[in-house]
Structure formats: structure tokens, C-alpha cells
Amino acid sequence: MLNKAGREIPSVIPGLGEVKLYNGAFGTIPTGRMVGPKIALNKPRSEKLVKSIDQVIDAAGLKDGMTISFHHHFRNGDYVLNMVMEAIARKGIKDLTLAPSSLSNVHEAIIPYMDEGVITAVETSGARGKLGKYFTEGRLKKPVIIRSHGGRARAIECGELKIDVAFIGAPACDTYGNINGISGKSACGSMGYAIVDAEHADKVVAITDNLVPHPLFPISIPQTNVDFIVEVDSIGDPKGIASGALRISKDPRELKIAEYAAAVIEYSGQFKEGYSAQLGSGGASLAVAQFMKEKMIAEGITGSFGVGGITTPFVNMLEEGLFKMMYDVQDFDIPSIESIRKNANHIEMSASYYANPHNRGPIVNNLDFVILSATEVDVNFNVNVITDSNGVMMGASGGHCDTAAGAGVSIVVAPLLRGRLPMVLDKVQTIVTPGETVDVIVTERGVAVNPNRKDLIDNLKCANLPLMNIEDLQKIAYDLAGKPEDIPVTDEIVGVVEYRDGTIIDVIRKPV
């Protein structure tokens, strides 16, 4: 059946059963109640410390067929997921569903456990490298479920993603299970994604390389959510967890794109005192932050809040008083981790507060602007950030569709060509973010505004931008590169892309 994004999706998908089809960005009204974890009794002075990961797997009662979760704040420096999976595999447990908030290249070490049937299903924000290839080849028993950060929080809170055991890497943990991410050698800053897992999993295991006496403060994840604690030598490689301060791009093409994007913001009609913004961590996004800062100072405008995915340019604006505060679900570089540690107006938030469409209102609903990157866009403004030009999974959904739906003005930045590949296509390979939620596409050769946004088209007329129809933008790309052929795919569905509300917006079919 055709869904509302115009994609042909079977109503029953092998391995997943019946699915709900995407019905517009706010076209599906949720029913039911939020779910909670099992009730537990922990008597006074009970011991939560367990000697080893092996023992904690037994203590948590992990069995065949269960669902386990991890969080990706340690990014490519994560040791926890691989360490736990190795212990689980040793015990001969099979048929697990792995549901991390995302996967990095470092996790390709778990591929053998998928071959052996230890893991037979994966639900994640994304996958890159060998893992992305593995999933695209359809080597798991079930199709991979791709969820946005808000969609994952929603799925956990409504019970669609029921976590039996959550394993939480804890940069600081006290002896009764209070956790934060801001101290210790493996500090990662915000623990935003893990907060939801800790609140809803039946069993919660903290794995720490920094066990401290009770009580730890500040608290990100409270002792009331944590069943067991295991101390290990190291939970992550600090070099992989956070980079040094992210630098502003010097690439002239990225700077051109950033300049246009900043002009879109300035002339949009919403760039005024108290505005709010989320900026991505890509090269062009960081440069936008720099241009915005200059405009804010020049025009005497201060912002109310920033959202991220926090990076150094945003921290600088916070510290210079250009933004009142910052909501943080994840940190990308060392200055951002330092900022959440020392700045009272740099606040940690959960993935649900960030972007779950089915709570009483996530912070993305209050956003005026978001800058997003893209792997491909199409003439209907749909965006792909999950599959590459060969149809192979190589990215992550992240907060892309969440912020695009929430923000007053959602701006997608991309070069018009990457190598030979045009970035404005007839149809993107995979829709992650529907065009109805994308307002402006900015490339170095031209800026296209979604025809639904007549207000923006009018406001941007005086911005001295190379405004054009999306079709004209596409023509420039096709004239340079030629019209690309479609990637031939089989009927086999190897992945489904959930929209943030749990409906299926697209599927990933195995390429021929």
C-alpha cells in the first residue's frame, strides 16, 4: 500500500508482522497508556554491587529471546556494548533483540554474535560501515528497525520497545546506583538517551569505571532506577568519546552554504529577541553558528535556548550570554562536556524531553530554527540520511525528523553535488524525514523554499539569496552530472524506517 509519503509499503512485513503506515507528520493519534518497569523491592542496606559482567547477566535474569539496550554517548569510544555482548555470547544466550540508541563503527566487533544467533534482531537509530553493510545484506533474521531519537523514546514509553535489561555505561556511579556523565576519565556529558532506558527497563545495570562513595551528585540517573552495579577497568576510550573543540570549516563550499543558511534565518521573520535554535554538528552547521553569532551581536539579539547535540560554537554563545540556556541530550566535544559540568544554564535532558512526539510536548515543539544535514533530498523535499548512493545503510536517523517536525523553520543544508552524485533527486533512496516538515533546502548553487511556506518565500525575497524552485536546483545538478539511474533492489525488506510516531515511512530493500 502507498503511505502518505508516497512509498509502497506492504502492510505485513516478514519478521515484523502488521505495520502502521505513515499518515502525515501528525496524522496518527496515539492511544493507550505509557508503560513502566516491573515493581521491585530493594531492602535497606541491600548490596547492588556485583563482581563481574558475567554475574550481573545471571543476576538480571537475562534469557533467550529478551531485549537488551545500550546508549551511544561514548560514540566510537564505547567499550560497554562489545564487552557485555562478549559475556552474553559466552553464556550461550540466543535470539536477543539488541536495541541501542545508536551504533558506531566500533560495534562491528559484535557481527560474529549475529552470525551465531546470539543477536537476531536490531532496533537502532542507525548503522555505519560493516554493520550497515551487514544489515543491508539481510543477514539478520528480522529487518532492522530504524528509529529517530524521539521515536525511540516514544517506543520505550508506550511499550512498543520493551527493554528487559538496560546496560548503562556510567562515567560516575556511586555504590547505590546514582549516575552522572560529567565526571571520571570516561566523562561523556549528558546521559540523555540512557535516562529513558533507565526509567523503563525491567532491570537496569550500571557499568562504571569510576565507582564513588554514596551519594553522588549531581544525579542524572537516580538510584531508584538502578538494580545492579558492576565495576570494570574502563568503559570507553576518551579519544573516541569526545573530540577536541570542533573547528569551524574552512571549506569554501561549506562556508557558502552556511552563509546562505544564516541569511535564511536572518530574513525568515522569526529571527528576533528570544528565538531558539538547534544546530547540527556537521561542517556547514558549525559555520552557521559562527555567522549567527555575528548577526546576533550586530543586531543586539539574544536567543532563549539552544538544543543539541552540543558543540563548542554553541557553548561559546551560551557563555557569552547570547543564549539564555541550553538543553543537552548528547555532547560532541570536550568543551561541551566541561560546559555541562560548570554552567548551571546548560541543562541535561532526556531523549523524551528532547523529541518524543507522544508526551505532553517535547522541546523540539518550541524550536524556531533547526539546521540539518542530508545525504540526499528530492524534489518533494523528502530527506534521506540513512542509506548511501548504493542503497546501503551508512547513517543514522538521529533527531532529524523530530526537529524538522518541531521547528518553526527547518533548514536542510547539503552540497548540490557530492563527487558526481546530485543531492537533489527525483526520489530519495530512503525517506527518513518527510518533505512536508522540511521548509528550506540550502545548497551552494541555490536555495529552494517548500512551496507550502508562502510566508518564507515572501520574507526571503529581500534576503539577496539565489532563490529558485527545487526543480530548477535539481536541473543544475543533473546538467552537471547527468541523470542517475535507479539502484536496482530486490523485494526483500532488510530494514524499516519508523517515523517518530511509530508508523512506517519507508523500508530499505536489499540491493541486487
Added chain:
Amino acid sequence: MVKITKPAQAGTVESNDIMVTVAPAESGSGIVVELTSPVIKKYGKQICAVIEKTAKDCGIQDALVNANDKGALDCTIEARVKTAIARACAGEAK
């Protein structure tokens, strides 16, 4: 008709370039293209067509062409093929 007398090469393996190697082939074998490219699924046919057409326009009928593409545009492919052929035919009396 121009005849390729020795193998020759043009281009680099930088992004957006293509490294083209042309070598002599038996008479009647035509222009045989071996292509590797990150965009082979989307542009493989077109790249091969541009290589063949450029070679024929240069008067070549038989050649073995090895093309290591890194996302070059047609204008780049054409230039690299022409240069490789010129080098491969150098010294031949016109």
C-alpha cells in the same frame, strides 16, 4: 584511424577525477572498458559510454581501457581519455 602502440595513462585517483589507462588491443576487439567506480550503479553505463565515444572520436577502434573512477564528471572523463590516448599514440606517424 589511429592505432594505440603502447600503454599510457592519464588522470589521478583524487576525488572527482578518473585514472584512465589505455592499452593496445587486437584488431577487431573493439573498445573494451574495465570500470571501477563508487557510482557504478548510478552512472556506470554513462561513464562507459563517454569513454567509448571519446575513444572513437579520437579515431581509435581497438583498445583496452581501464578506468578507475572517483566520481568524475563527463568533461573530466573525456579529457583524461583524450590525454591517455594521445600518450599511447605518441611517436606514431600521423
